[in-house]
Amino acid sequence: MQFLAYILIYPFLWLVSILPFRLLYVFSDGLYFLIYYVIGYRKKTVVENLNLVFPEKSDAEIKRLTKRFYHHLCDMVVEAIKSLTISESQMMKRMTFSNIEEIHQHENNNKSIVLMCAHYGSWEWIFILQNHVKSKGYAVYKQLGNKYFDKLVKRIRAKYNSYLITTKDTFETLQKAKNKGELTINGFVSDQSPKPWKAHHWLDFMGIHVPAHTGAELLAKKLDMAVVFFAVKRIKRGYYQTTFTTLAENPNEFKDYEITDAFFKLVEQQIYEAPEYYLWTHKRWKHRGKTAEDFK
Known part of the structure; x- marks a missing residue:
């Protein structure tokens, strides 16, 4: 059944991926109409999230922000599909780095890097970073349910010397790399909502008390990796610029959870x-109003 789904869906994805960008974004506009007006995909969650973190905004402002978010979401979907066939030169032109020397400095200091980001802007094309650095790239991800699509995603990332690893394999993989003297740069999307009964740390995010993932910080301390945040800014449609900020050169000098x-x-x-470039479809604040004590 998984293979049947793959052979039925993959040809469509491939056809979309070979569209020139002008037509790709026409397709995105049509997808926006379908998702926002017809299906209403998670629209209730998006509006609830926006009202929650922006209580000062009017209904009209929330509606405009919601529409802009869905336009961006659809662009991200088609850009992810475009990754199937996009050329290396095109990706390098469309995903640029304002201060790549920040990464080079850590490499020159013989430091592997924990690279933290949020579900913001576009993280789909960040893998072209490997063309600018000497470190081997890993990204922690949740394995797809369909093994054929999972292999496809891994194959796309491997084109740029980046490799996907599951959470359970992360420490072992990176410890082996460290033992062999390999430099690695390791991507973590760290703004998700963890299971509250497993959370080690709670904090105020957008003014709301919630549990937070701390795995990236803990791993950096165990393996003595520098911690770098990357922010993605949308320059114009289909063009993004990434800026790096070092959070910790030597993470063990920081108190627990300061980096997080x-x-x-x-x-x-x-x-x-x-705000339109954040992923508002996730129920990031679903545990609001509770504390760690409520789950003990």
Whole structure:
């Protein structure tokens, strides 16, 4: 059944991926109409989230923000599909780095890197970073249910010397790399909502008390990796610029969860500057009003 789904869906994805960008975004506009007006995909969740973190905004402002978010979401979907066939030169032109020397400095210091980001802007094309660095790239991800699509996604990432690893394999994989003296740069999307009974740390995110993932910080301390935040800014449709900010050169010099707190502060800055580029379909604040004690 998984293979049948793959052979039925993959040809359509491939055909979309070979569209020139002008037509690709026409397709995105049609997808927006379908998702926003016809299906209403998670629209209730999006509006609830926006009202929750922006209580000062009017209904009209929330509606305009919701529409802009769905336009961006659909662009991200088609850009992810475009990854199937996009050329290396096109990706390098469309995903640029404002201060790549920040990464080079850590490499020159013989430090592997934990690279933290949020579900903001576009993280689909960040893998072209491998063309600018000497470190081997890994990204922690949740394995797809369909093994054929899972292999496809891994194959796409491997084109740029980036490799996907599951959470359970992360420490073992990176420990082996460290033992062999390999430099690695390791991507973590760290703004998700963890299971509250497993959370080690709670903090205020967008003014709301919630549990936070701390795995990136803990791994960095165990393996003595530098911690770097990357922010993605949308320049114009289909063009993004990434800026790096070092959170910790030597993470063990920081108190527990200070790095995680600093990461979320930077994510908040991004969201306040241009909230339409955050992934509002996730129920990020579903545990609001509770504390760690409620789950013990």
